[in-house]
Amino acid sequence: MPSYSTPGVYVEEIPVFPPSVAPVATAIPAFIGYTETALGKQGEDLTKTAVRLNSLLEYQACFGNPPVQDMAITVNKRVTAGGKLLGVAVSWTSKPSLPTQFLHYAMQLYFANGGGPCYVYSVGAYGNATKVAFTEAIAALEAVDEPTLLVFPDAVKLSDADYGSVVDAALASCNKTQDRFTIADVRNAIPAGTDDNAEVTSNFRARVSSNTADFLKYGAAYFPYLSTNVPFASADANVTLTAFNLITVADNGSEASAAVPDAAGKKLNDASLDIQGKETAVYAAIHAFIDEACVTVPPSGAIAGIYARIDRTRGVWKAPANVGLNLVIGPAVNATNDLQDGLNIDATTGKSVNVIRAFFGKGTLVWGGRTLAGNDNEWRYINVRRFANFVEESVRKAVGAFVFEPNDANTWVKVRTMIENFLINQWRDGALMGAKPEQAFRVVVGLGQTMSAEDIFNGYMIVEVHLAIVRPAEFIVLRFMQKMPEA
Template sequence: MPNYLTPGVYVEEVSSGARPIQPVGTSTAGFVGIAPDPSIRPHEPVAINSWSHFMRVFAPDPAKTESTHLAQGVHGFFLNGGSRCYVVNCQDENQLTGNRKGLGALETIDEIAIVAAPGFTSAAAYDAVLNHCEKMEDRVAILDGPQSVDSINNLTKVATAKATKKKDEDGESSSGDGGGLRPRNSDRGYGAVYFPWIVGRDPNNRSSLVPMPPSGHMAGIYARTDAQRGVHKAPANETVRGALNVSYRVTRQEQAELNPQGVNCIRFFPREGIRVWGARTLAPAASEWRYINVRRLFNMIKESIAESTHWVVFQPNDKDLWMGIKRDVSAFLTQIWRQGALFGSTPEEAFFVQCDAELNPPEVRDAGKVITRIGLAPVKPAEFVIFQIGQDTGGAQTEEQA
């Protein structure tokens, strides 16, 4: 308190105590792959804000460079609604999985929320990208299914980094995956896989139609959905811009086998065109993390709270602090609920925040800790829409159920 010595009127600015929690971004992507010019800025995360920016950096002389899966993915990202990404140029898969090369270079970029390695479909590449996202816990992996498969049944088999080797007819060593395998499970849903590849115009040669890995286009769809609806909206039933066809036309019966296995299909429909027709993660089918929008929503909430509550550190660990934490977190989650991301007709039904003496007894406070428990009821997608139709004596009767 200042000392008042002269009689008069004094006006003081008094803090209200509220420290709003700001939501972090969810649409910045990180791409790892082989650039059109592999010699340019290798193993360095380069911020890219447009397709023309990518070409200026990684293909300064387009006439002397060829298109790569990385270029196709970055082009698809911006074409489908992406606005910012980081690109790491690697010469081969060994550099992709290297500790401080490829994926390792993305660990220092906090704003990345989506990671893709377009065109890399080996068991080792799948495992490396999933390991990276599971380690960071603030981003999800978008993985490409194999470019071709011997059968849909083979696609549902799980690929492992210890895939056995066999000799082909020419005596060369090759992976014995039987025509392309599904990535391993990610128990907490830090990855999603999409099949099949799409067919579109090569961004480096517009007169040529080529098969392209879908991960870059999907990253753009994630960003577009976030901007239009929010991270809680599943990035599904969305048009894939730039896709003129698919490399394999999945049937309804085939998707019935793939969907429970966490393989998201890109389907061709005669009237709707080419659309994303799946929203599953690589978590087990019975897991609470089986939907990609739920995983990404929790990622956003976790990081937003962590980044906006640094003020708590070294504060007196008493009831005033507990009330301040509860107030700020509850205000943030109320905002998230109003956006439609949490289920419930009232905030009390949608979430709870507990920070009190029960969670913070003397032994916890003596250890220098303050514990807050948060429970959320996320909105999940209407994956199966069922119309039950019957008749009564008065005519037709329709009951709608979602």
């Protein structure tokens, strides 16, 4: 008790609550890619700066709109002999296949699928992607503590070799910080060449270096791209009229076609044509046609949203799988059971690839929950790795309060009790296996248990935490047999 010398009233606050472990956020992705602009509210340059955002509106305010696509169309306008409009037919001369950049669309899918707070790191304005831009961004984000996921959809624009290097850099960074996880796309996972795109996945596995085999547990890969109902960004100045034909239909049904003079090769906004003013019906038909063209994008943005949604509604210990996707029409490649057999489990490299599949009556579902370390018995599941990250980071920050405290039994009891209370809550939520807490986890700290006298002399306090983390029921086997009639 303090010693008082002056008469009076003194207030002493007595601490009642013991120190506790505060759970850290688990689904705060950092998106890396190219943006239209990168300006803050005061006009400051946000290029190569990690910016925290909470909504798509905030993203657009800082980083602008998606890239405008170049398109080419053919227009056939049908009229009667008297000039009455019968209809307008628009067709593609050159339909855009993929967006020139993916980040903006990835952000749309992220927020549509349950995403919340996130970071965006713009590596520059729309243009050609470079490996250095992404590897430097990944290294720079190591100085930002909050992100727990790394997402880089624009990196698929790189070559196979360079993309593999970026994935390697992300996995190495996650291993270094030990508080984040990589969501990677299988590059070019779209219908091309073969029906199943097996060669694309094999190429992905070959490019993710074996030098980072120990780091594979810090990432997951997803296949294929997603066909969405998000339209391409377009502008009249980027729409070329390959042909504009005026077709006159006679009373007997015969047709006479004539090209509109000087229209071929002109842009939709060409002042000499003034289609918007003179051909209102044609202009409206063109835009209605263009708006039906929707983008196909890598899945990482949507998957990051799924991680955030599952973490918020169930917990980080729940596998982010068997979950439907919003704003998605379906996978760009329809995977079969035979195809997924080779993607989910790869005995040679162990690099599991999670498949997104369409099921009749169920929609488009994430149908895999493995890390790239598919042959690792400890870390083959995403939820196990991410829950371990969550516990490690939460406990690490909480134990920091005991730095320079006396390294004695009193402190050890406080630390052990603090961690045990935290893990009991996780066990009650369903994150740990066991009918009783002692079956779910064990916390050990003390002289002769985790530390020697020399450890204590050198200032080390060593705590061991043993966890029985729940694993997903990946293969559910139902066994049926007939029961013989009894007399």
